[in-house]
Amino acid sequence: MKRKLAGFGLAFSVAELAAAYLPPLASVLTAAVFLFLIPVFLAERSSSRRPFLPVIAGVAAGLLWSELFCWMVVRPAQALAGKTVQCTAVIQTDCSSSWQQGSLRGTLLLTEVEGKKASLRVSCTAFPYGEPGEKFTAQFLLHSLPADRYRMSRYSDSIWLSAEYVEGWQPAGTVRSLRLRLYQLRRELSQRLSLYLPRDLAGLESAMLLGDSSRLDDALSNTFRTAGISHLLAVSGLHVALLCGLLSFGCKRTFSRILLVLQAVALIFYMGLTGFPVSVLRAGIVFLIALAGYAMLRPPDALTSLGAAAVLIGLQPFAPCDIGFQLSFCGVLGVQAAGGLARRERQYFLRRLETDELPKILSMLLGLLETVQAACFASLATFPVLLAHDMTTSGVAVLSNLLVVWMLGPALRMGLLALLFSALPVFDPVYHGVSFALGVWLKGMVSLAGFCANLPAARLCLPRKYTLFVLGLLAALALVFYCAGKMLHYIPAAAVCVTAAILLGSWMQNDVIQIAMVGTAGNACTVITQNSRAAVLFRGGTPNRRAVSEYLASHGAPVFETLIDLRTDPKQETLDAETLIPMEELPEGLTQIALLDTMTVDLYHDDGGNLAILDAGGYHVAAAAGEVSLSEPVSADLFLAAGGYPQAVNARAILTNQENPRWRKAVGDERIYLGTDTPMVTLRPGRSVVFEEVRKIAVQ
Secondary structure, eight states, rough: OHHHHHHHHHHHHHHHHHHHHHHHHHHHHHHHHHHHEEEEHTOSTTTTHHHHHHHHHHHHHHHHHHHHHIIIIIHHHHHHTTTTTEEEEETTTTOOSSSSSTTEEEEEEEETTTTTTEEEEEEEEEEOOOOEEEEEEEEEEEEEEOOOHHHHHHHTEEEEEEEEEEEEEEEEEEEEOHHHHHHHHHHHHHHHTTTTSSSSHHHHHHHHHHOOTTTHHHHHHHHHHHHHHHGGGOOHHHHHHHHHHTTTTTTTTTHHHHHHHHHHHHHHHHHHHTOOOOHHHHHHHHHHHHHHHHHHOOOOHHHHHHHHEEEEESSSGGGGGGGGHHHHHHHHHHHHHHHHHHHHHHHHHHHTOOSSSHHHHHHHHHHHHHHHHHHHHHHHHHHHHHTTTTTOETTTHHHHHHHHGGGHHHHHHHHHHHHHHTSSSSGGEEEHHHHHHHHHHHHHHHHHHHHTTTTTEEEEEOHHHHHHHHHHHHHHHHHHHHTTTOOGHHHHHHHHHHHHHHHHHHHHHOEEEEEEEESTTTEEEEEEEETTTEEEOOOOOOOHHHHHHHHHHTTTTTTTEEEEEEOOOOOOOOOOSSSSGGGSOOOSSSEEEEETTTEEEEEEEETTTEEEEEETTEEEEEEEOOOOOOSSEEEEEEEEEESSOOEHHHHHHEEOOSSOOOOOHOOOGGEEEEOOOOEEEEEEEEEEEEEEEEEEHHHO
């Protein structure tokens, strides 16, 4: 292996990612196996196996360091779970409005616990209002983090516990840290950008240039996500590369050590200004290593720098669990693979033409091909990550990147100019003019993104586990052909496999019903999808409206056919559907209607409440609002519980998104399935019933 540090660093990160999900004993045993392999490979007389030593050492080091870190840092912190403690807390910069009026939610830094100094970050959903940097004392009840999709993301931010505010709030001053000052500067610069720009465009520029997404419009964010270019909205390696290009003053290589130091200082300042997100941290480390290489007259190597960045960031072993880390590293590896292929293509034509320089037209065509290949490889490399995290996948990501990404550089440059001219009032006319030009440019950028997002193939709805299985199969097939030295034969073989997978997947998904609880805990709506058509049992509320819209958009935007309003006191706010059925307007008693392709739903209505019983191929699913009076309970296979469990329903199983529902003791834990994020049930009528994103409350 020529790039030993690259192999070690990437294996180190992969091992840490595996250790985050493996049981501790499995991690230790696996590390022991890899440690045993090191002397075995060193003892080999043949040098053919020794190139794999950095990878083996990286896996062993990653597993061992993860377990050691958990033993020294994580477990002592988690030992506080279940205790009510007196704390001194500092409000962090990620706080936002809570569900409880007059309160905030976000991260707190506990600097003192029961009179002892500490440095413990906790997540709290409701604490007394304050500003970032303010310190207060209070009593908190500490809990383990819930086992939802956000737990590993919080671990990556060094948050090991959640905190519940109890009582005793008392102000204790303000902390004036460098991180807080940079946060305030970021907010001030973001405010300056919004002076002459429309609100949505100002939020877009602030997100791209400063990493401040607090002003970013939800509709605009959804457009970029659907188009597959949401990476432009978060400061990443691409943004850092463009800004570092400005600091080089047009010189590709410069060995002035004073200039290199200035570039390094400016880069570190920008990393701090954006809040040190992992994507910026990765890019910043890579560029700092490159600057150090220039200072020592050594050419930088991208893969080696990437491996070094992986090790440095991985000193917090849960950092690879962050989706930003995974997307950033996979995207860079994809671009590097595309660059390697482009170099081989150029060498091939140089050999065929027997020349040292390619013709200008051919060189331009190869440059265009390299750009397309980079977009394709980066999208392909990040595709499994998006699938694994159940995020939106776009079928036009390559086209969107080719049409829009080139516009990022001028947008960042004009944003910097606007900030520079805003510093002095005398330059206000120029500041106004630059802002106007920036607004026009951003408008064109948004229009192109909207065009791509509205293309028919933009929204892909792929079965996550099945698609990941197919991708793994294709990767294994590629490895077989690579080892056999017949990669050209891989292309037709992969095409056959993909075609077969699509046909088989389409047949398997035919008439499959998916029922999901979407929205606020204790008042979630029910979204039912089948054959690219959707129906919703609606419970009202602005958060629910937003959650349902986002869920439908991220699941292929199916045709919104029917909305059944379960509310006992319906208001005007609702969702747009082809058919709207307010249950309060139905006659008392039973009303039966057809739903989607193969289902029917029985609607019970009286003065006390509403009840819907869905018949999906003989499997009965119930949802209720209020308390319906029936002569005898209705039997159901599954009840989708909101705030209560009505006496009119007798269900074999109960699905809820409440952590501790008040009706829990009355029904017994053995019947309850809990999903704190988006619990769902997949029905294959007459074949199977599969619960997803849930756990049994009785098993803890």
